[in-house]
Amino acid sequence: MDLARCLEEVESALDDLINENKNIPVIVEGRKDQRALRKLGLDGIIIMINTGMSLSDFSDWISDRYDHVIILSDWDRRGGSLCRRLKELLHGRIQLNLEIRQRLSTYAMIKKVEGLPSWLETVRQRLEEVSANHVSSSKRKISSMDD
Secondary structure: OOHHHHHHHHHHHHHHHHHHOOOOOEEEOOHHHHHHHHHOOOOOOEEEOOOOOOHHHHHHHHHHHOOEEEEOOOOOHHHHHHHHHHHHHHOOOOEEEOHHHHHHHHHOOOOOHHHHHHHHHHHHHHHHHHHHHHHHHHHHHHHHHHO
């Protein structure tokens, strides 16, 4: 998949996440995920799953307080399992947004939410380098044509 397109899709998903989070809480696995999302500009409610509560009690706690949440667990096996289990426990009780998680897992080429800031930085740097090399190469071609 084209790196520029991946970056565009991830940035679009993150823009949507930032906007949605103004009114809808985001559920993440842990503190590192929460910090990463804050670094990316989320300023709404971010709730961590790993607080010592059972998933069943956590789901009850969520459904007692919110009508709608965004689930953003990691894209590894454990995160997928957590997402499925939360979906089962919260189904029919509140609205769930899994779409942003799906978009990020498709385009981010990483497995963990906490890695998003560094992934974005790395991809942006690579694309800048490719662009700079392309411009430099084009200038050399034009220069050699003048000779």
